[in-house]
Amino acid sequence: MAWLALLAHKARSLFVVAAVAMGIAALTVIVASVDGARRKALEIVDFFGPDAVLVLGGDIENRPVGQRVNTLTWSDARAIARSLPGAYAVLPMRSVRAVTLKYGNRNYETATVVGATEDYAQTWNWPLAEGRDLSADDIKYGAKVALIGDVPARELFGEASPVGRTVLVKNLPVQIIGRLAYRGFTGGGSDTTVDDRLIMPISTLTQRFNLNRSYFRGLRVRFHNPELIDAHKDNLRALLRHEHKLEPTQPDDFTLLSASEILKFLTAFTGGLVAFLGVTAGVAILVGGFVLANLMFLGVSERRVEIGLRKAVGATSTAIMVQFLSEAVYLTLVGAVFGIGLGVALGESLSRLGMLELRLSPKIFVLSLAAALAIALVFGLRPARKAAALDPIEALRGGGE
Known part of the structure; x- marks a missing residue:
């Protein structure tokens, strides 16, 4: 009966499916992009190596006005090779x-x-x-x-x-x-x-x-004993400051990068990406839920006679509520399937443009279906309870008027 009711209102059902699909598409993109960013971070750290430090000329973090970037010399390289433990x-x-x-x-x-x-x-x-x-x-x-x-x-x-x-x-x-x-x-x-x-x-x-x-x-x-990389960095910084004759109050005129700094930066970047896309996905899912709730309330009002007749011939309130919740679940699950497809297509487009790197996994499918069920239960429960609470006599009388 739930399927028949949905097919009887095709345009309304399509509207709900589209609204839910947009939210699930956003969720698909965020999960795939976060997994892709995490994989990228591990690849870069693996490529960089846990036993290495990259020294760059100039202070690339603070970027003081007028700073020199050509600060590393062959004397520095020889001193490091000769003297750095x-x-x-x-x-x-x-x-x-x-x-x-x-x-x-x-x-x-x-x-x-x-x-x-x-x-x-x-x-x-x-x-x-x-x-x-x-x-x-x-x-x-x-x-x-x-x-x-x-x-x-x-x-x-x-x-x-x-x-x-x-x-x-x-x-x-x-x-x-x-x-x-x-x-x-x-x-x-x-x-x-x-x-x-x-x-x-x-x-x-x-x-x-x-x-x-x-x-x-x-x-x-590159250093022996990568577990001592923080101590190696401190020694390297002290040696370069001595070679460059920097006073204690003067900032470094070079930058040291290790796998830990790269991982911290990428983790912070991923966190910002999660926050931004999470808000977007949350808003899209809420919109889909409100659309579902409003159209279900409208459906309950339009189907008062149907509800009254079913109750008059013996349908329980629980059966009425289960039918309306089933309608909500069917709509959100269909929306989830379309949303996953839309999210994958959108993600692939962004990936080709070099904006994101995605990693598709079964987790996307599971989370999308869970989100769809949550939308159905959270936003479909009140309309379903309203339908179940209708008095059959009042429903039939209201329909006749």
Whole structure:
């Protein structure tokens, strides 16, 4: 009887389904995006490594007016490698953005060309799919060699091996000696993937791109005993402040980043995302619930004669209430199914635009159905109780009038 009643009022039923679907779609997006953000955070932390600290020139957190960002020197790198307890790898780095690569008749503008010292892949814990890493001789002699990321490798060579081939890097012929394994996530505060890069000896990069050879933008330091990373950071900060001759009252002219800071930032970002999308989803679900309640109250008023006749022939108040609650449950469950589909489609669109990264899981389906049932019970109970409480004689008399 509940299904027949819903089919008899198709337009009203469709309106309720649409309203509920909007709320469930918002819920689907928030759950999938939060799971995606959490997965992204773990991927980035895993890529960064629990035993590493990234040092950047300048105070990127406070950004004082007129600050210098070229504050890290080769003297700093040598002091860290020679004097810092627990440090076993120091990797200075510079980079140039948006550089055109050419191979044959194919051109590709890579997001980043990185200049680094030997053992880049090893220091970043980044496996090589093929070939070898940068060597000390490559750096010493400014060799025209490079490691290539997965994205430019596919753009220039397709499925063929790039190792041993020569690429023009801004008209500089460079031989590819290794291909970095695919990592598959964005980084660096942009929508570009970490796989979109080329790595050259830092000596070659500074010479060929006419960069200042005294400074570099950042360096990566790896330590023994990662459980002591906080102590390692304190020692590193003290050493750099001594090297830069900073007074106790002067702020750092560099920034230290470890996996814990990255995780804190991403957790805060995820929390803000949850709050924003949670309010949106909550408002949408409340709207769907109010639409359901209002249309059910209207339905009770219009179906007084039906309710009176059913009671007159023996239907109990409980049966009437169960029928109206069943109608509410059916509508919200159908709305939930459509809402999940709408949310997935919306999420995929946002993901393609680079605004969100989604992770679909069975949890979305379970939470959506639970939310749909909650809407039906919370907003459908009062109209159902009102229908069950109608006096059959008064209902029939009211219908006759």
